[in-house]
Amino acid sequence: MDEVLAHVAIQMLESRVSNLTPAYWRREGDNRPYARIYYIKRGCGFIRSFGRTYRLVPxxxxxxxxxxxxxxxxxxxxxxxxxxxxxxxFGVVDLxxxxxxDGERAPDDLPGLERRMKRLLExxxxxxxxxQLEGAGLLLQLIAPFFRTPEAxxxxxxxxxxxFLPVLRHIDENLGRRISVTDLARIASYETSHFSTLFTRTFGLPPWRYVLRKRIERAQLALQRSDxxxxxxxxxxxxxxxxxLSKTFKKATGLSPREYRKIKREGAP
Incomplete structure (x- = not known):
């Protein structure tokens, strides 16, 4: 675990305190390319991620x-x-x-947690x-207890x-160029069909779909963070x-780029 954490790069995108109403905060199929941490101060609700539902409680x-x-x-x-x-x-693998x-925790020291989160928001x-360095450290402190050490x-x-790290780095550095499965297989030193089988088994997506997902995710971040x-x-x-781009983006996210940018600029959790 220590060796893994030594290679973690964390970046805060947005943070705030939000007062939400049932009419405003409700959606299905929100596939954002980044993680979220929620602390419930008051009220109740639910979230569902990868088919598992969590009840949100203070x-x-x-x-x-x-x-x-x-x-x-x-x-x-x-x-x-x-x-x-x-x-x-390692620069390219999602933690x-x-x-x-784990998806939820009851903090041992609630006042201490609130102090850290307030400082993180500041x-x-x-x-x-x-x-920024202090914020990254505080965020790592918040998320570290959620992760479990693998048995093996x-x-x-x-x-x-x-x-597949060399392959992932090649994809990440060349999203603006044509990326062929043959080239990826050569980087990994595999025959093309064998490479596709192993890649799909590891990531749950065939190589071409993985590349497309990365392109859409890069577009999502760009639309949210810039004009x-x-x-x-x-x-x-x-x-x-x-x-x-617009046609592919809407098929993947359910929103046009303009709609996506508008929603994300509203600062919803």
Missing amino acids: GRVYLVPPRGDFAYGCSKNMQIWWMHFTATL FDYLPY AAKDGRPAA PLTARQEGIRR AKLEPLAESLGFQDAFH
């Missing part, structure tokens, strides 16, 4: 992984303290894809490097992920043009 903390066909809602007004973040290993984790608004030194899935225009964004991610 005094508990919830860790939500990226994607997972996420759904959420509340039956009465709620206050949530929340953070959106990414956590990657949630590598280590087992640090997230401070652009100075020292504050390396599981078969972890071994598979490590085997990037669609045409140059499409070109930078290997799409034919803005129309091709």
Whole structure:
């Protein structure tokens, strides 16, 4: 576990305290490319991730992984303290894809947790490097108790992920170019069909779908964090043009790029 944590890169994307109503905070199929941590101050509701439903109750903390066909809602007004973040290993592997984790915790020291979260919310608004480093450290402290140490030194899935690290890095660095399965197989030193079988077994997606998912996720982050225009964004991610990006994006997320940007700019948990 220590060796893994030495390779974790964590980035805070957004954080705040939100007062939510049942009419506002409800959605199905929200496949965001980043993780979330929720602390419920008051009220109640639910979240569903990867088919598992959690009841949101005051005094508990919830860790939500990226994607997972996420759904959420509340039956009465709620206050949530929340953070959106990414956590990657070796530069290209999502931490949630590598280590087992729990989805909820009851903190041993609730006042201490609230103090850390308040400081984290303050640090997230401070652009100075020292504050950003402090915020990353506080966030790691918050999420670390959710992760479980694997029973074996390396599981078969972890071994598979490590085997494909050069492939994942190539994909990450070349999303704006044509990426062929043949080229990926050559990087991994496998015959093409055997490579596709092993890759799909490890990541749950064939290589071409994995590449497409990475392109869409990169677009999601760009739309949320900048005013990037669609045409140059499409070109930078290997799409034919803005129309091709928009069509593929809506098929993957259920929203057009414009709709997605509007929703995310509203700052919903």
